Amino acid sequence: MTIDKASCRLLLDIFVTFLKISPVSFGGGYAMIPVIEREATQHKKWLKAEEMPDLFAVSGAVPGAAAVNAAALVGYRTAGASGAAAAVAGISLPSFGIVLLLSFVFLHFQHHPKAVAALQGIRAATGAMIVYAGMKMAKKAIIDWTTAAIAAASALMLLASALHPALIIIGALTAGLLAGKIKREPFLASAATLIQEKTYVYEDYFIGDGI
């Protein structure tokens, strides 16, 4: 793709659009999804409305934050690989900047007694948020005996061995594929809803996503 004035402007446009969308995630990461859809199909008219459900489905299926993945796909469909890069940069920069700021402040004040006390409080709350995220995922994920078995097996392997989490994930994926081969029709019906319902549900982004 030749870099000329028109495509430069488009890349900048993609970058700025996602830059503005990103802070919206304070309302919850999946709250970004409708905004991304509105921007992509109505305001900027980069993509057609029919393409979006599938795009969001894949974004949620792959590891990594759904919003970042969706941004990458929108950027790619609009302006190729550099479009994807611009979109990802735009959507990641605000979080990056805020984390840097917080890190700097934290590392300088971490020994101040009030900071230590506040942090202990926040630590308790953060623990609750992670547990909450886990339970929400468990409610969505464990829908029959097979998924319960996969969960149990994963837990066993985590606790009983020093197996790297990535290996457990690969094992779970394989188990899922096998289940798909064995079960056929009723399984496919429930799995189809797995992808669909993720696209328009508002969820907590801070801890639930990107874990």
Added chain:
Amino acid sequence: MLPALEHEAVRRGWMSISEVTDAVVIAGMAPGPVGTNSAVYIGYQTAGLAGAAVSAAGITLPSLLLLAAVVILFKKTQNHRRLQSMIYGLRPAVAVLILYGAYRFIGIDRLASISVLHLLPAFILFAASFYALHYNKLHPALIILFSALIGIAIWS
């Protein structure tokens, strides 16, 4: 992602387990995915701005590459079904991993060495946060703010 981050950071001698906990806490206070934010913090503490930038890139890129691969490979309908099967199997494992991450974060194995005086208010705060999250649907940013203020009130 959290257990993996902890595993790597501690193994390479960058930080201790309690420092990784701090990373997660900071990460939870900012918008964006916790895994990504934790990586940025760990990178920043280990190697400054450059470390932060490198961490951000390192933790984002593989997902995007995987995304590209999935989009290319799963365009056909039968492969779409295979993708569904994989998600079906993946989700239970992810739920387990998140809860395991919570277990490591809370440090249940280390709790025995902490005094009850310290533990009780922390547990009450934990339970209250969870209640507010689940039943009141209170916004996480508010919960963090309140827990910080309550923390200052209790422990300083």
